[in-house]
Amino acid sequence: MTRRPLILALLDGKGAVFLGVLASLAVLVPVSNLLLPEASPLHVPTYAVSLLGKYLSYALLALALDLVWGYCGILSLGHGAFFALGGYAMGMYLMRQIGPRGVYGHPVLPDFMVFLNWQELPWYWHGFDMFPFAALMVLAVPGLLAFVFGWFAFRSRVTGVYLSIITQAMTFALMLAFFRNDMGLGGNNGLTDFKDILGFPVQAQATRVALFVATVTALALGYLVARYMVTSTYGKVLVAIRDAESRARFLGYRVEHYKLVAFTVSAMMAGVAGALYVPQVGIINPSEFSPANSIEAVVWVAVGGRGTLVGAALGAVVVNTAKSWLTGALPELWLFALGALFIIVTLYLPKGIVGTLAEWRDKRRATVSAKPAEVAAGAAE
């Protein structure tokens, strides 16, 4: 193989467009929000900046899911759990930043602990007052759960629908656990009422813009990591496992190790997505673990196009934009619309938006390149 510079090897056409769009968003949205007057038609209001930031954190979750589902055939119906765990790690940091400014004014304990008559901070809350520790936990907690879960599941060769069911059970069990007040994580109210992040007020316009830029950057980095993985031989083995798992095994590949790496990396990406989501929406509660959330993420990926990375991110933004609009206009219809969308995509657009576009392009190229041959054949007659 001729060796190309890494960055060129990573960027195909749609990847370049994708990163170009992200780079423009990272520049134009802050400029428009902070510098243009509010009356200007090009002004992006601050609420929209956060809304878009939320969509892009969903896009990172979709990207993570596509890495395991699109490339390795692991249909996780529990990826929302990794997202929520990353979100809780960030939420715990934000709670500790409140310090004595809570409603009850306790110097250390968050309000909900005071309310429950807790006397001291549970052991697992220690360290979350430091951002680097919290950031580490954003990666480590989802990563560790995925590693342990994957270790047992993949070693026991649980695949297909059975694996999907146990991932679903995992997120459901976590949801029930996090609903309990005894967990010390705010019970069904979750964690909210955040004040500062890294010393800046969470609600301030500039902070919101900075969080948006951080989300765009994380999405771009997540894309590059995933893209590197799938373009390396590792990615080829993942696809090989998806297509013919036993063939890969009889060729001497340790299928369970390959799956474990992808699953763990994917869970860590989902954790980062959750951590960026929480300060932008201002709350994290156990409903983020709800199985429906994980299934919704699967629909995003299916709509955008499995195994395309860019498509997954696009699907997340498109479906969530539709959701925001529809839940505003006709709230009772949303779930039906989501179900219909999934059925339509499965039946008529199995490759999703990006996959179908790529197919059309290939077909057009094939006809274009076939034409000169036809002409030559015609001339010969």
Place this chain on the structure above:
Amino acid sequence: MTNAALTNTVLYLDGVSVTFDGFRALNKLSLAIAPGEMRAIIGPNGAGKTTMMDIITGKTRPDEGEVFFGGMIDLTMLDEAEIATLGIGRKFQKPTVFESHTVADNIRLALAGERSPFSALFGARNRIPEERIDAVLSTVRLTEHRERLAADLSHGQKQWLEIGMLLAQDPKLLLVDEPVAGMTDAETAETAHLLKAIAREHSVIVVEHDMAFVRELGCKVTVLHEGSVLAEGSIDAVSANERVIEVYLGR
């Protein structure tokens, strides 16, 4: 069998039995393959041919009996990936290739070498010389299909690609399950030619129903019946064996 005889085999099965839900798939099966030997295994459906392959490649564990590779490695203690790395390649009955990959990439993934995820992400697995791929492709005569998707190949071409993948693994022993099922006569002849060429440097076990094909291979034949060896010898000898005719050929 004495130790000296054992060490002189590439594969040695002794008294292997396995039962699934009360059905005895293998019944005290014993078999020895010499280094460089080609062996054809025939037998009616349910004779235990595929189960035998499953045992050798680590997919199924025997209830009792010994399975040794190269005279000293106990295969019953190892899993599929370990056995493949030791040098046993297996071709499935239904051609099984990586359909979304090109022909060249199928061979690339099969080529012997480091197989860890780390190596595939950052290491030597990404630097496979193209010449190694070309060499295998010319052996199985797929050079001109190099950049096609495996999914687009014909049935016969997929069979050859899978044999090519086996060769790329550089195994000491190849297990080939019904390589000519569904092939045209021309393809069958070419496959026989290919397997004979491979057998010059490797030990090969071929499981096959097609008697004409087995005759073409011109090697020693083992007849399985109800999980054990019914007869062994040249194709003419076993075809003449009365019990073989009774259980298999006569039907």
